[in-house]
Amino acid sequence: xxxSTLLCLISFILVLNVFFSxxxxxKVIFKNYSIFSGFSTPFITEEGRLMRVLEHxxxxxxxxxxxxxxxxxxxxFDVHHSDFEVPPCDMAFDEDNxxxxxxxxxxxxxxxxxxxxxxxxxxxxxxxxxxxxxxxxGCKAKVKIxxxxxxxxxxxxxCGGSSAKLxxxxxxxxxxxxxxxxxxxxxxxxxxxxxxLANLTYVFVNQExxxxxxxxxxxxxxxxxxxxxxxxxxxxxxLLKEDVADWRIFRLLSIVKNLASxxxxxxxxxxCQLNHLINMNPEGTSGHFVNSHGYVHxxxxxxxATSYSLQGNPTAEYxxxxxxxxxxxxxxxxxxxIGWRFTSKTFVPERFFGLTRTSFRPQIATEEQE
Numbered sequence: 001x002x003x004s005t006l007l008c009l010i011s012f013i014l015v016l017n018v019f020f021s022x023x024x025x026x027k028v029i030f031k032n033y034s035i036f037s038g039f040s041t042p043f044i045t046e047e048g049r050l051m052r053v054l055e056h057x058x059x060x061x062x063x064x065x066x067x068x069x070x071x072x073x074x075x076x077f078d079v080h081h082s083d084f085e086v087p088p089c090d091m092a093f094d095e096d097n098x099x100x101x102x103x104x105x106x107x108x109x110x111x112x113x114x115x116x117x118x119x120x121x122x123x124x125x126x127x128x129x130x131x132x133x134x135x136x137x138g139c140k141a142k143v144k145i146x147x148x149x150x151x152x153x154x155x156x157x158x159c160g161g162s163s164a165k166l167x168x169x170x171x172x173x174x175x176x177x178x179x180x181x182x183x184x185x186x187x188x189x190x191x192x193x194x195x196x197l198a199n200l201t202y203v204f205v206n207q208e209x210x211x212x213x214x215x216x217x218x219x220x221x222x223x224x225x226x227x228x229x230x231x232x233x234x235x236x237x238x239l240l241k242e243d244v245a246d247w248r249i250f251r252l253l254s255i256v257k258n259l260a261s262x263x264x265x266x267x268x269x270x271x272c273q274l275n276h277l278i279n280m281n282p283e284g285t286s287g288h289f290v291n292s293h294g295y296v297h298x299x300x301x302x303x304x305a306t307s308y309s310l311q312g313n314p315t316a317e318y319x320x321x322x323x324x325x326x327x328x329x330x331x332x333x334x335x336x337x338i339g340w341r342f343t344s345k346t347f348v349p350e351r352f353f354g355l356t357r358t359s360f361r362p363q364i365a366t367e368e369q370e
Contacts, residue, residue, distance in 0.1 A: 025130075025132055025140030025141055025142050026063070026065050026066060026067050026103070026140060026141055026142075026143060027053060027054065027063075027065075027066045027067070027138060027139075027140055028066070028067045028069050028101075028128075028131065028138070028139040028140055028141045029043070029066050029067070029068055029069070030069050030070075030071055030139075031068055031069070031070055031071065031296065032070070032071045032233060032358055033070060033233045033236060033298040033357055033358065034070045034102075034226075034233065034236040034237050034239070034240045035068050035102055035104070035120075035122050036102065036122065036125075036223035036224075036226055036227055036239075036240065037102055037122050037123060037124055037125050037148075037223060038122065038216075038220050038223055038224075039122050039223070039224075039227060040107065040119055040120060040121050040122065041068075041104070041119070041120050041122065041296065042117075042118070042119050042120075042289075042296065043117075043118040043119070043120060043296060044115055044116065044117045044118070044296075045115065045116050046114055046115045046116075049138070050116075050138065051111070051115070051116040053138045054066075054116060054118070055111060055116065064105050064106045065103055065104065065105055065106075065123075066103075066104050066106065066120065067101050067102070067103055067104075067126070067128065067141045067143055068101055068102045068103075068104050068120065068122065069099060069101040069128060069141065070099075070100075070101065070233070070236075070237050070240070092129075092130045093128065093129060093130060098127040098128055098129055099127070099128045100125065100126070100127055100128075100146070100237070100240050100241045101125075101126055101127070101128050101141070101143070102122045102123075102124065102125055102126065102240070103122075103123050103124045103126050103143060103145070104120035104121060104122045104123060105120065105121050105123050106118055106119070106120060106121075107119050107120065107121045124145045124146070125145070125146045125148070125240065126143040126144060126145050126146055127143065127144050127146060128141045128142070128143055129141075129142045129143065129144055130142045146243060147243065148219045148243075148245060149243050149244045149245065150190075150217075150218050150219060150244070150245045150246060151190070151244060151246045190218055190245075190246040190249055190250075193246075193249050193250060193253050194214060194218065194221060194249060196253055197225065197249065197252060197253055197256060198210045198211075198214070200253075200256045200257065201225070201229070201256060209279075213225075217245075218245040218246065218249060219245040219248075221249070222239070222245050222248040222249050222252060223239075223248075225252050226239045226240075226248070226252065229252070229255070229256065229259075230259070230262045230274065230277065230300050230355075230357075230360070230362060231255060231362055232265065232357065232358075232360065232361040232362065233298075233357055233358055235255065235362075236357075238251070239251060239252070255362070259274055259362050259363075260273075260274070260362075260363050261273050261274060261362075261363045262274070262300075262355070262360040262361065262362055262363060263360060263361060263362075263363045264307070264331045264333060264334060264336065264338065264359065264360060265358070265359055265360055265361045266331065266333075266334045266336045266359075267331060267333040267334035267336075268333075269306075269307040269331055269332065269333035269334070270306055270307055270363065271305055271306060271307060271308070271331070271338060271355060271359075271360055272302045272304060272305045272306065272353070272355065273304070276302040276303045276304040276305075277300065277301070277302055277303075278301055278302060278303045278349075278352060279301070280301040280321065280352060281301070281321075289320045289354075297354075297356050298356065298357040298358070299339065299354045299355060299356050299357065300354070300355050300357065301352055301353070301354050301355075302352065302353050302354075302355065303349060303352055303353075304353070305329070305339075305341075305353040305355070307331060307332045307333055308329045308330065308331060308332055308338060308341075308353075309329070309330050309331075309332045309335075310327050310328065310329060310330075310341060311327070311328040311329070311330055312327060312328055313327065314326065314327045314341075314343055315327075319342075320354075321342055323344050323346050323347050324342040324343060324344045324347070325342070325343050325344070326340040326341065326342050326354075327340060327341045327343070328340060329341055329353065329355075331359070336359065337356075337359065338355055338356065338359040338360070339353060339354045339355040339356050339359060340353070340354045341353050342354065
């Protein structure tokens with residue numbers, strides 16, 4: 001990123017912050033997972049007060065923005081709280097303790113007699129500076145938009161344009177002689193790390209999708225992988241907090257290198273192997289799905305699952321996948337809900353499984369060895 005591009009980006013962020021800080025507080029919707037900028041997510045609610053607040057905020061006040069704030073920042077909150085109800089009081093955050101969130105714009109808005117259906121286009125990463133709670137207006141936030149930062153490779157930053165014709169290894173050798181940076185910092189090359197990620201994730205992520213998202217830039221690629229990989233909600237939140245796309249990529253590479261399987265977040269029972277991840281929707285191996293009660297599930301899809309028991313009979317009602325019936329799945333070890341089995345007599349695959357992201361955590365190789 002050259003100086004003129006960086007100055008333009010800083011000016012754009014300053015304009016956005018003036019826009020958001022000078023107006024009213026923005027309506028907050030709490031989620032139990034992180035939603036990254038550059039992606040869309042559905043939302044449906046049948047809760048009367050939330051319907052009225054959102055309708056007024058969007059159609060009457062002309063403010064099409066909402067703040068999507070992950071529950072994960074609040075360790076004492078029950079994830080089953082209403083999107084409208086939490087938190088119950090006003091909050092002002094210390095500068096070192098401001099939660100991260102995303103600002104989304106309402107792209108689709110449909111009010112029905114008993115429900116409100118929306119689709120959000122997530123625009124910006126932000127920090128929440130304060131929250132206010134009204135009995136009729138719900139929770140609103142004052143936010144500050146965060147910049148998206150991409151770094152020059154250290155050798156290019158140190159050696160400058162005069163070394164452009166030299167090989168990467170020669171540039172790194174010159175860099176070692178000129179500065180006293182740790183070897184790991186000199187070796188940390190984002191382009192190389194992106195290539196390593198592409199090679200390591202080919203087993204469970206379509207290569208065409210990898211190349212398509214890589215072309216959209218390092219920042220977008222890091223967010224896409226953070227949404228696609230089978231990592232838990234708290235790890236997603238750590239990625240959301242990271243200002244520098246290069247370090248986000250480095251974190252993802254560290255995670256992927258050690259991934260072995262996913263296990264139940266409650267009891268540790270193995271739920272699936274990573275090579276069983278499959279694409280069953282346009283978003284890839286994961287996606288956001290809204291049930292009939294308005295609850296949005298962040299779910300990964302796999303061809304095989306273990307350590308589960310079924311609850312109830314298969315039904316096609318409200319199925320997220322046309323032609324498939326779904327059956328509730330619980331963990332065999334602790335009986336917590338972990339997802340659904342989908343079956344079909346018409347399509348191939350005849351069955352697959354959907355695991356909710358809040359039900360599992362990644363099992364890394366070092367844990368298995370211990």
